[in-house]
Amino acid sequence: MGNFGPAAREALKDGQLRSNFRRAMDGLMSKRAALFADQDEWTRLRALGESIKARALAQLPELLEKLEANCRKNGIQVHWAETTAQANDIILGLLQKRGAKTLVKGKSMVSEEMHLNAFLEGHGIEALETDLGEYVIQLDHEAPSHIIMPAIHKNKQQIARLFSEKIKEAQYTEDVDALTGMARQVLRRKFREADAGLSGVNFAVAETGTLCLVENEGNGRLCTTVPPLHIAVMGLEKVVERLEDVPPLISLLTRSATGQPITTYVNMITSPRRPGEKDGPEEVHLVILDNGRSRSYSDEQLRRTLQCIRCGACMNHCPVYTRVGGHAYNAPYPGPIGKILMPQIEGMEAKGELAHASSLCNACVEVCPVKIPIAELLVRLRTEGAHARADAPVLQPGAERSTAEALAWKMWSRMATSPTAWKMAGTMAGTFDPLMPEAFGPLADWKKGGRTRPRFAKKSLHRLLRDKGVPDA
């Protein structure tokens, strides 16, 4: 079983962490809101974005085959992986074939899902994160706490201290331009010397065999342009049907994620270096990862999880995420998307508890640019966690079932379906209420937040009405 509860309680005690997240999330929410001020445009663009992803999912196997065929025609080699272990092996094989010792990485959440860096280091290959936020947390041996801004949990004093300790000849400074300059200096040499580059994929276009990447820093372009070998990894849900599907999705993605009308770079890769060209990688490979996605796909409701374009707006607006931060989830994808994705990827035993880390307030649903019904999916996953059944589209269905809870609900259901039992229980509760302890069982936990226990009324509503002369129905 997981440990979200204890981790969340620990995080809540960390005032610095809470203020770092609060400030960041407030900024991101207001920047996003400013760019979707036109409600009519937002409504129509969002409907379009949803339809594009739903259309791609409705033809998913055909589009993946088309993507593969067009990539091959363009000279991009395509590989398929059922599991993260297979994907890691494919990448290791490609690197070893070229004798590669260093890999520069652009931001890729799928590679986090694969724990690729640790795997490669185990095989003597240096995997270096080059996105500034990812670089910061890699220096500190941490996991990302946000899918778009991985180092959002740190303030500049913490980063200044880290750089002065870990970067050779670096002086302590809190000047953001100077800190950025230090990272630039270290990483430019790495880009120049690296044997291979790795990137994620934001959208893969079946029609043309084109891989689209959005970014602001230019590290993604450097990773996909300078080294002789480029490996792109994507979850199988990243495919879209046509090139003209990409601009509306990019618009939804960049505005939702960081409140930018567009990112500095939109990088569209269709082939390796062509004859006569002077730069670009000699080899480009695309690794398509399943890792549980086809299992989710088998269920029409859970399939909607695969509409996600990874903008992070759901976490930016989540009252739980904002207070506990990303690390409490202990998962590559935190926040609302993580709460529905992780149980489906890793199973109910390891991650089913994340589906409960929500008040179902619906804030994430309101801002999702592709209308994923996150709250409905949370409830669905809670149900899958409580009921074992043979053909469930999740791993370890029923893993969260508790005998005591099941018994309590069974008793409740008996009582609530028998008027005599209901009446008797009501009378007893009213009579013995003053004798009941202030808190016991799960109530004790609930009361710790400073709440007072609700009291049972001395007389039930039925009784009060009868006393007033209203006849029972």
Add this chain to the structure above:
Amino acid sequence: MPDARDSILSRLRAAPRGPAPGSDFSVMEDRFFPPEERLARLRKMMEAVSAEFFETTKADWPRFLHGLLVQQGIGSILYGPGSEAGQRLAEEWPEGGARAVAYDRPMDSFKEEMFNGVEAGLTSTLGGIAETGSLILWPSADEPRALSLVPPVHVALLDPDKLHNTFWQAMRALGWSQTQMPANALLVSGPSKTTDIEQTLAYGVHGPKRLIVLITR
């Protein structure tokens, strides 16, 4: 791994599926900026992220650029000698001042100089996008990818008559899905930037620190 491919695809094919929904692109079609306002809009959007603009003419831009580099203390510029812009630059570049460096061999043979030796790179553009303030670049054998990526300053030529309303409309007007896409197509909307340290904006983290746009009338 052929078996992984086949088993993934067969699982996907076995899932229940309804008909693919249609998409209403009218919100993309409706976006419109009158032609006379497009340049101002593009400038405003790009200047908001620190891109710099200069006005020159189609006849005079190489001399203008030379003067600008000298004035700004930029000592060298990398260019693609096979491109139309590169040929103009080579022919009309004045003696002295800033040095013009031809990108005439594979990057692998002069990575060191490219990363540490040249201060600027010149590219043409296919046009611009008013809505988001973006330049469209199609690098090629004659105008390689690194010109807009590796040197600390990127200088881009923009023909003000080639401005589109939106990315979507530009893609359709230029018929991208019907033509062979280049190895790498790009939109560039400013200099390299990051907000990864405390959401504070900093320019030039990995790519160019400055983006200079020359409007060629």
